[in-house]
Amino acid sequence: MEAEKRASNFIEEFIEEDLASGRFDHVKTRFPPEPNGFLHIGHVKAFSIDFEVANKYGGVCNLRFDDTNPTKEKAVFVENIQKDIQWMGYQWDKLFFASDFFDQLYDIACGLIRKGVAYVDDQSAEDMRKTRGTLTTPGVNSPYRERSIEENLDLFQRMKNGEFPDGARVLRAKIDMASPNVLMRDPTIYRILRSHHHRTGDAWCIYPMYDFQHPIQDAIEGVTHSLCSMEYEIHRPLYDWMVQHAGFPMPPRQIEFARLNLTRTVMSKRLLRRLVEEGHVSGWDDPRMPTLAAMRRRGYTPAAIKDFLSRVGVAKADSEVDQGLLEFCVREDLGSAAPRAMAVLDPLKITLSNWPEDKIDELPMENHPDHPALGERKVRFSKTLFIEREDFMENPPGKFFRLKPDGEVRLKGAYIIKCEQLVKDASGQVCELICSVDLDSRSGSEGSSRKVKGTLHWLSEADACPIEARLYEPILKDDTGVEDGEAEASDEFAEEQAPAKDFIDDLNPDSIRLMKRALAEPIIRDAQVGATFQFLRMGYFTKDPDSTEEMPVYNRTVALKDSWAKVATKA
RNA sequence: UGCCGAAUAGUGUAACGGUAGCACCUACGACUCUGACUCGUAUUGUCUAGGUUCGAAUCCUAGUUCGGCAGCCA
Numbered sequence: 001m002e003a004e005k006r007a008s009n010f011i012e013e014f015i016e017e018d019l020a021s022g023r024f025d026h027v028k029t030r031f032p033p034e035p036n037g038f039l040h041i042g043h044v045k046a047f048s049i050d051f052e053v054a055n056k057y058g059g060v061c062n063l064r065f066d067d068t069n070p071t072k073e074k075a076v077f078v079e080n081i082q083k084d085i086q087w088m089g090y091q092w093d094k095l096f097f098a099s100d101f102f103d104q105l106y107d108i109a110c111g112l113i114r115k116g117v118a119y120v121d122d123q124s125a126e127d128m129r130k131t132r133g134t135l136t137t138p139g140v141n142s143p144y145r146e147r148s149i150e151e152n153l154d155l156f157q158r159m160k161n162g163e164f165p166d167g168a169r170v171l172r173a174k175i176d177m178a179s180p181n182v183l184m185r186d187p188t189i190y191r192i193l194r195s196h197h198h199r200t201g202d203a204w205c206i207y208p209m210y211d212f213q214h215p216i217q218d219a220i221e222g223v224t225h226s227l228c229s230m231e232y233e234i235h236r237p238l239y240d241w242m243v244q245h246a247g248f249p250m251p252p253r254q255i256e257f258a259r260l261n262l263t264r265t266v267m268s269k270r271l272l273r274r275l276v277e278e279g280h281v282s283g284w285d286d287p288r289m290p291t292l293a294a295m296r297r298r299g300y301t302p303a304a305i306k307d308f309l310s311r312v313g314v315a316k317a318d319s320e321v322d323q324g325l326l327e328f329c330v331r332e333d334l335g336s337a338a339p340r341a342m343a344v345l346d347p348l349k350i351t352l353s354n355w356p357e358d359k360i361d362e363l364p365m366e367n368h369p370d371h372p373a374l375g376e377r378k379v380r381f382s383k384t385l386f387i388e389r390e391d392f393m394e395n396p397p398g399k400f401f402r403l404k405p406d407g408e409v410r411l412k413g414a415y416i417i418k419c420e421q422l423v424k425d426a427s428g429q430v431c432e433l434i435c436s437v438d439l440d441s442r443s444g445s446e447g448s449s450r451k452v453k454g455t456l457h458w459l460s461e462a463d464a465c466p467i468e469a470r471l472y473e474p475i476l477k478d479d480t481g482v483e484d485g486e487a488e489a490s491d492e493f494a495e496e497q498a499p500a501k502d503f504i505d506d507l508n509p510d511s512i513r514l515m516k517r518a519l520a521e522p523i524i525r526d527a528q529v530g531a532t533f534q535f536l537r538m539g540y541f542t543k544d545p546d547s548t549e550e551m552p553v554y555n556r557t558v559a560l561k562d563s564w565a566k567v568a569t570k571a
Numbered sequence: 572u573g574c575c576g577a578a579u580a581g582u583g584u585a586a587c588g589g590u591a592g593c594a595c596c597u598a599c600g601a602c603u604c605u606g607a608c609u610c611g612u613a614u615u616g617u618c619u620a621g622g623u624u625c626g627a628a629u630c631c632u633a634g635u636u637c638g639g640c641a642g643c644c645a
Binding site: 207256443 | 572573574575576577578581582583584585587594595596603604605606607608609637638639640641642643644645
């Protein structure tokens with residue numbers, strides 16, 4: 001339908017223009033990660049756009065690994081990136097590796113030399129930097145710029161043959177050393193680099209640079225729309241130059257959009273790698289990380305992530321999206337799907353004074369309030385129970401609907417109890433409550449119509465299974481913003497360019513909280529790894545791979561919205 | 572002080588010369604055997620200054636602020 005086809009952002013508008021003008025008669029995109037780390041939610045935005053746009057216009061999207069820098073790349077990253085994309089529900093058309101095209105790229109580079117638009121430069125990296133000029137002053141031509149085509153061809157071949165040491169020479173595009181766009185000042189397109197490549201091994205000692213490989217590769221694949229983030233906008237003239245001088249008749253169109261930033265987290269591979277390597281997190285899939293692997297482990301769903309991305313939209317302006325929006329989307333998706341069950345994270349013992357010692361009641365409990373089809377399960381009720389420690393206060397502020405001395409609450413799906421007596425330990429802390437039960441108040445019974453304000457989740461001793469629960473907070477402290485600017489920069493280079501402050505200082509010391517004495521229903525204990533429940537009143541939890549037979553481990557995916565917490569904090 | 576971009580409620584994003592809307596957040600209220608969910612109500616916005624026009628977030632001019640660019644990284 002017409003409405004279905006209408007552009008929903010500026011990228012799609014451009015594409016529709018191109019389709020209408022006849023510049024292209026189809027759409028082909030590509031997602032081109034470098035396999036040097038795990039994908040994070042920012043990458044998901046990128047490849048979602050690539051895939052969604054292609055799908056919308058009946059085209060396809062390739063997955064291409066831009067593996068042109070063997071010093072940083074690993075096969076393990078290649079595997080995980082594919083897994084992540086598929087987990088999100090996308091399927092690429094062709095799978096390519098830039099390294100599969102090294103021969104072809106080499107030939108095209110030779111073609112550039114023959115055309116007189118590329119040359120071998122013998123200057124050192126330092127001299128090249130000096131002669132490049134600055135942002136406000138033009139550069140000067142290399143003394144090697146006017147070498148003959150024959151000499152360039154010979155030298156380039158000898159570079160390839162390994163006759164020169166690393167760094168001795170580079171191949172450069174001959175463009176304009178005085179260009180106001182520094183990237184156009186004879187950019188390097190091949191360097192000598194002896195490093196074992198995860199796919200080509202030691203077959204090559206020269207590797208193409210991004211500004212050469214990327215546009216050429218797009219053109220080879222027949223990409224029509226090369227979508228990328230804003231920092232490449234300034235590369236576009238170079239992109240177009242390469243495609244044109246390499247002689248491709250149907251140049252792809254590069255379109256840039258703003259990358260995703262989230263509050264209270266970091267979103268660059270460089271910083272994420274530091275977190276992993278310095279041991280601030282347990283790995284790339286530590287549930288506090290913004291990586292897809294971590295989100296999957298934590299219990300985020302592809303549907304929630306897609307919903308989030310669609311709410312964020314696509315634009316060119318820099319922005320930082322509140323992590324709360326992502327959490328909202330996760331709650332919304334899980335809310336209708338996740339079965340409910342009870343777990344007590346920080347147990348407080350309750351003894352019922354008027355409940356017979358050995359009596360056990362089996363109570364029916366709904367698995368989901370909105371979906372009766374999900375059925376019921378039996379929960380046991382006995383003389384000894386546990387409630388959440390924070391659900392009792394000895395001296396509560398006003399509007400506290402939970403248990404307090406002489407107060408009454410309903411235990412969800414069971415009885416109304418009244419707090420009669422406190423038991424304190426040697427340090428004066430309340431360690432047990434003696435309560436009476438209103439025997440007529442059992443849920444569903446005739447006497448159950450009596451209303452009390454609070455309803456608590458609970459567990460009987462008969463049902464309580466030990467589990468470990470892990471609660472998470474954002475990885476950065478509140479009110480700090482980490483400058484993420486030199487996003488993909490290498491460590492060495494970034495240190496020179498931006499020593500600045502160390503983001504490690506902004507790490508949130510409370511980003512993880514382990515509840516090692518938590519208790520849960522048997523259904524929680526017995527679930528499969530990856531299963532998700534709503535622990536009543538406590539949030540959504542997903543079973544972690546760290547779980548053992550003896551000790552199930554649950555990650556809190558996201559807490560429930562808690563309007564009481566806000567009141568309590570303010571008071 | 573060069574070049575390339577971007578500025579719309581607290582946040583994100585629409586409006587393509589014709590009533591500035593949507594979502595999240597926030598506040599209040601209703602409902603509630605999850606202080607959840609759901610429902611209702613409300614607050615808050617076009618970077619600045621000029622100009623064109625019957626009419627400007629949109630077009631023009633001049634500013635301001637923010638981001639990116641000087642790897643043999645991608």
